[in-house]
Amino acid sequence: MIWLFLSLLALLIFAGIKYVLFIKNRDYLHIWKKDFYRSYTDPRKQIIAHGLLASSGHNTQPWKFVFKDDKNAFDMFIDRSHLTSEVDPDRRQLLISQGTFIKNMGIASEVLGYELEISYDINDEWNIYQRLATITIKKTNSKRNKLYDYLFNPDTHRGLYKAMTLSDEEKKRIKALAISYDLEMMIIEEAEDVKYIGNLALEGAFIEARNQDVMNETCRLFKNNETSKKINPYGFSLEGQGLPAFMIWFIQILMRFFPSFNHPDQTKKAFLNGTHQAISHTHTYIMIKSNELDPKSLIKVGMLYQELILNLHDLGLVIQPLSQGIEVYDDMKPVYEKIHKAYGNDQHILMLARLGYPEKPFNHSMRFKPEQVIKEVSS
Structure with missing residues (x-):
């Protein structure tokens, strides 16, 4: 019995040391300091x-x-x-x-x-x-x-948002950001519209999950271990899913010894579940629209979007972009056309995002x- 106890103790000490080293050596997050x-x-x-x-x-x-x-x-x-x-x-x-x-x-x-x-x-x-x-x-x-x-x-918050809407003053401040860029921002809060956009986002997510080339591209972007995150710290990782550090460490161990945890089918399931949960806790959407698609206009859209993120933080709000529905590859065309017919007004919808007051803080990526x-x- 004493040997079993000592073995378990040694295992716990070893695991504790490995966890401390994991926390200390995540240098792909140090830049946020x-x-x-x-x-x-x-x-x-x-x-x-x-x-x-x-x-x-x-x-x-x-x-x-x-x-x-x-x-x-x-x-x-x-x-x-x-x-x-x-x-x-x-x-x-x-x-x-x-x-x-x-x-x-x-x-x-x-x-x-x-x-x-x-x-x-x-x-x-x-x-x-x-x-x-x-x-x-x-x-x-x-x-x-x-x-x-x-x-x-954190630039993106994929978590749950509170059932609260924006004040008139907040909406006025947000919309004013677009003026200097000669772009338009559209805030959507009406329950019927929120439901419609949410359904389109879910439809887009299902289309994306069924497209094997898209899912293969997504899997290539996913970094499931510390080595890959340190060498190529871009794309997706468990840090971007809102999990606590201990869970990230533990799941990465499981994926190392049980590769099925990182199977494409698991990726699809997690993606669809995450999208559904996010949509069900969304009460406000925002769109950035432009008359033009030339490179400089697209760069301006990015500048406005980043300024929007920072202003939302100042208001206690967070944001998550929803690319499904405004992507232009063939399979997504039906959703793209629906959302532009409803909200485009002969403009190009170049950013679609959910925004709101977060229920809890989120991780850095x-x-x-x-x-x-x-x-x-x-x-």
Whole structure:
């Protein structure tokens, strides 16, 4: 009996040590610390560290940068290795994700005391294989920006929302954000509309789950162990599902020894259950609409969406994008047409999201560090 007790004790001690190391070594989350940028002396890296906290389609973080000899400038490119070609064949989400980064970068540079000049390379012949922009920084006086502190909040909240609606003042503030971008934001709270959009989102989720190519792409984005998260900290992981750290650690052990836990059928089931639960606890939707689909317009949509996220945090609200229904691949066309017929008004619906007051806080999702997305070369 004593040997059994000692064996169990040793196992518990070993498990405890492994868990402590798991918590300590999750360096793909360290970037969320407010003083993390101080790890770098190069102001370009400090600014990029803030940009990397931005939201991106499927958390792909499709950003990369080239540093040349000029210490006050860097080039911005799209990371084509992070394309999601099945669900984003026309690259809308990809370009919107460039705008979210640029917005975060602009807010951070103000607070750090730098002025940004962004020179876009986009013209009629531009494509995603070419440089997106050259960014030049110039030292200036630091400015206060009340949105800065919210850069460090989780960008997406997939949890449950309270049965509360927005005040008139909150709706007015939110809608006003779109004016300077020449875009439109539509807030939807009527019960009949909320139910209709929720049903369309569920229909889109079922379409996505039945499309094997889409599900294979989703599975490729899922990181189910610490090694994959440290090497390629983009896409999906258990951190993004709102689970406590101990559960993440335990489930990853199960997936390691029982691969069936990570079977595509399990992925489909979890995806559909999560979507249904989220929709059933949603009381407000928001859309961002544009008259244009050119690259610069899509980047503006991303900038507005990121500014929306930060303003919602200031109001105590959170948001989760629902890409199903506004994606443009063939299988999703029926849902795409229904939602545009009901709410498009001859415009393109480029973002659809649920928003509300969270029932509880949510986890941060994994992120790259600056050195993982920067290439330094000599001219």
